[in-house]
Amino acid sequence: MSQQTVLVIDDERDIRELLTITLGRMDLQVDAVGTVADARRALEERTYDLCFTDMRLPDGNGHEVIELIAAKHPDTPVAMITAYGNVDAAVSALKAGAFDFVSKPVDIQMLRQLVRTALRLAEEKRAGGGAAKAPNAADRLIGDSPAMQQVRATIGKLARNQAPVYIAGESGVGKELVARLIHEQGPRAAGPFVPVNCGAIPSELMESEFFGHRKGSFTGAVSDKEGLFQAANGGTLFLDEVAELPLHMQVKLLRAIQEKAVRPIGAREEIPVDVRILSATHKNLAALVEQGQFRQDLFYRINVIELRVPPLRERRGDVPLLASYILRQLAAKSGGNPGRLLPAAQQALDSYDFPGNVRELENILERAMAMCEGEQIDLADLMLPQRLPRAADATPPPPGMAAPSPAPAQPAAAPTADGGLDDYISNIERTAIIKALEESRYNKTAAAKKLGITFRALRYKLKKLGID
Structure with missing residues (x-):
């Protein structure tokens, strides 16, 4: 197997020498240049397995290099070299198409991990590995509508880089599944996928859960504990319901993402971590930023690329496919035959708005299978509400069950009410x-x-x- 090659573009001689020595010890052949013009000549003469480029160069900038490589060498990952703490530059590079970024002064351990991940990605792309995984996405992300075809195509693109992705969409649309597919189709597929519901962790335990702690660091810390970042090292950390993070934790999370390192409670030094961040929420995160409930700098950092997952009512044509898939899954679990929707039931599902999206469809069909005669699901078995229920008008209970007690009607209140x-x-x-x-x-x-x-x-x- 021929030796893999890396192109380094930086006008600082010390950086070029550091990267040349470090990458050489990884058995990589390195070409180092100091200008955009020299980089263009080098790229015309050979194809590289990886490229590092500084943001500011004497005759141009790193964005030009990214665009050049994207146009002529799309299989070559590019990592941007940015100044310490320059979040704007890092985000800008990722949006331009960079695979990842490394900050000055360069952390050698993080650099080596980035190189291993990038080279693995390049090998998979040249071997057609991404295409081999595509059917898996189609099998699990059900739907032939244009909206879902676009989502699957976008997942394939996002899987090829390391940019943080913000997955937007209503509750029940399948945001975690989308995150898993991005992970599974990328170079981190062999690493862990660690999902965390940010709204389910008590505020006082968040720092320990995310970053870990050392034995004796607080009452109850009877042993060292690994945090979620360490658990996801080499893989992907999925922050579900990220809007639920309290402000004090948003600050700590931002630092961990920027520095690619965490400090467990009670530890003296930070621990480097190699984690890709995917996040999601059903809330309007931009509106929360405007209201001061979510930090703008963190929003800017996690929302490098936004992927919207459409609600089910925007892809009604996918309902029959989804229903058939869900009924087969339910049958596999129970060991029986798949249920069959009678025409009236199918028509009702096709016209229903599904405020709870795919998750609601799953619940409706699971309930219908429990209520139907044999394996024929009729309209009544679906128990779809005809309208949004009032306080005293809940969804009708199954036969044989008592209806819940209605909430008492309340008079309208006014600030000057007698009470x-x-x-x-x-x-x-x-x-x-x-x-x-x-x-x-x-x-x-x-x-x-x-x-x-x-x-x-x-x-x-x-x-x-x-x-x-």
Whole structure:
């Protein structure tokens, strides 16, 4: 096998020498140049397995190099060399198409890991590895609609670099599946995929969960603990519901992403970590930035590339395919035959809006299979609501089960109501809670999440306000 080659473009002699020596010890052949013009000549003479380029060069900038390589050598990954802490430059490089970035002063351990990942990517692309994995995406991300074809094509592109990706979409559309596919089709597929629901970790435990801790660093720390970043080292960390991170944790997360290193609680030194960050939320993150609830610099860092996953109502033509797939999966779990949708049931699903998206379709079909006669699913078995339920008009219960007690109707409140300020606030709370319950179809866990409070707090308020 021929020796792999690397092109280094930097006008600082010390950086060129450092990279030449370090990469040479990895059994790589290195060509080092100091200008864009020299880089153009080098790229005309040979094809490289990897390229490093500085952002600022005497006769141009690194973006020119990225564009040149993307046009003439699309299989060659490019890593940008940026000044320490220059987040804008790093983000700009990733948006321009860079595979990753390395900050000055160069951390040798991180550099070596980046090189190994980049070379693995280059080998897979030249061997056609990405194409071999594509059917897996089609098998799991069901749908032939133009919207889903675009999503799958975008996943294939995003898998080929290391840029942070922000996956936007409503609850239930399959954001975690999209994140897994990006991971599985990329050079980190052999590494771990670590998903974390940011809204499920108590605020006081977040730093320990993300970064780990040392034995004795606080009461209860009876042994060293590895954090989520360390667990995802060499792979992908998926931050689901990233909008739920409290502001103090957003600061620490930003530093970990920028420096590619974490400091466990009680540790003296930072630990380098090689992690790709994918994030998602059903909330409007840009709006939260404007409201001061989410840091703009962190948003800028994790939202290098945005991938929107469409809701099911925007791809109604995919419903029959999805339903058939889900029914086969349910049959495989139960050991029976797949259920069959009768025409009236299929027509109802085709016209339903699915506020809960694919997850709701799964729940509807699982419930229908439990309720239907034999394996024939009729319209009544779906138990689809004809309209959004009112507080006293919940989804009809299955036969043989008692209907839930209706919530008492509440009079409209006004600031000058006779009951005073406490009653006015209680009525506002009551209205908000009932609305959240309606929108989540009386799922209390989902309603609490929608309200931004804990399940325990919601349960307390339901009892306090007399909402049955």
